[in-house]
Amino acid sequence: MKVLGLATMGSSSAAVIVDGVVIAAIEEERLTRLKNDGGFPFKAIELCLEIANLELSDIDVVAVYWKPWRVFSRTYKVVSGVFSNTGNIVDVFHRGMNAFVNANNSVKNNYPELRGSWLDLFKIRSLLSQEFGEFNAKIEYHDHHDCHAASVYFISKYQESICLSYDGGGESDSTVIYHIKNGNFEKLKNIKWPNSLGHFYSAFTGFLGFKMLEGEYKMMGLSPYGKPIFKDVILDEILQKRDNGEYYLDTGILNYHSALEGNFSKRLKDIFGNNRKDSEDFTEHHQNIASSVQAAYESILLHILSWAKNQRPDVRTLCISGGCGLNVSANGEVMASGMFDEVSIPPAPHDAGCSIGAAFLSERHRNNKTTLSMPTPYLGKSYTDDEILAAFKSLGLKAPSRYSESDLISTVSSVLVKSGIVAWFQGGSEFGPRALGNRSFLADPRSDSIREIINDKIKKRELFRPFAPSCKREVMMDFFEMKQASPYMNVVAKVAEGK
DSSP states (O other): EEEEEEEEEOOOEEEEEEEEEEEEEETTHHHHOTTTTOOHHHHHHHHHHHTTTOOGGOOHHHHHHHOOOOHHHHHHHHHHHHHHHOOOHHHHHHHHHHHHOOOOHHHHHHGGGGGSSSGGGGOOOHHHHHOOOOOOEEEEOOHHHHHOOOOOOHHOOSSEEEEEEEEESSEEEEEEEEEEETEEEEEEEHHHHHHHHHHHHHHHHTTTTOOOOOOOHHHHHHHHGGTTTTTTHHHIIEEEESTHHHHHHEETTSSSSHHHTTOOHHHHHHHOOOOTTTTTTHHHHHHHHHHHHHHHHHHHHHHHHHHHHHSSOOOOOOEEEGGGGOOOHHHHHHHHHHHHHEEESSSOSGGGHHHHHHHHHHHHHHHHHOOEEEEESSSSOOOOOOOOHHHHHHOOOOOOOOOOHHHHHHHHHHHHHHHOOOOEESSOOOSSSSSSSSSEOOOOSTTTHHHHHHHIIOOOOOOTOOOOOOOGGGGGHHEEEEOOTTSSSSSOOOOOTTO
């Protein structure tokens, strides 16, 4: 069976699976050049069909991530939450519309993630037919968190696992805990939106002057430089633990949709002072806020997982997905806790990965297949020699001569040891936000100054932002304090003593 998976309204993407195997997958942002593009993934669909050598008319099922008819209860909560902060019914109406049909162009232009419209999800057949011609495939809609869970479980190779899907929010839930065995999903708990760890973290990202829905990893990178002196007040007032692994987010103090427009409550400012402006320098106070937010987040995460582990004490593996699965520091704490023998996190735990998850669910539901697989994360387009030469020619550049393998290794090595940087390009592009060796910058990590060199020449980013080292799996434990590999760069691990 041939399935086209679609993820939109978030980090949009498309994927094609044939007989249970992922053949192609790519995010829309790679093609539109709009970071985190949430628009309908026309370009991603076109490229995936090209990679798979298929037409849309060849597809048996179009699997869609989201059940859009279930979001109306969430619409009410957005409106009532914002109203409790503003009391202005006109402002409330515009924000509610922006959240669900993107009427507010100023916010939409600032956040490509919000470029899509919920209304698109009700017009899938029409949108696809207009772009790609008529087709007979059945269109199937799947639950947000089920797609997240499927995107990690079926590539984990675990027979039995606890699975945590958590992010900003799905149709009605923000956090769902599953017990999955032999491909059968059992929900152990679901925590309703607006109680959301994702929105908690994102709103504080905005408070610290970073761009929400993009700068969360910056706040995470800033957090080790501070002290978690505000952790207790956060857990007392803003993000509170509840019984049975649950938690409560006080949206009267910290409201995600208000934060998107730069508005923060008086109580939040009473606790932390004024929110940082983008032009302000970072201070020790900002570092302490970031550290406290990260510490509170990790405390709630371990609270959730401890409850789940108590429900299924014999299950020794954990799958993590959802946008919060990109918090590599928290993932490292989970691994270090020893609660589970192994933890699996996919290369695209955020919304983009749900194009694969949705396709897996359609395949599973129709054929009851458990042998679903993603053999590689390198699922984007590869380029032929002729295409590469044409790219050089189009820019008026002379193409370099081909190196033998030994000359290539020698040349690259000599550049690296002289503190040079190599732009490395090979094969198909990675699926997900991490550079995994096919589209990567290479540098020698033995000198700490390389960080400043990379930032100066390429990244142009804050010096507190970390870089991720790579090593061969066989020597992993020589360099890092970790018991399992992290092939998709989803874990922060402590460096081994002496290294």
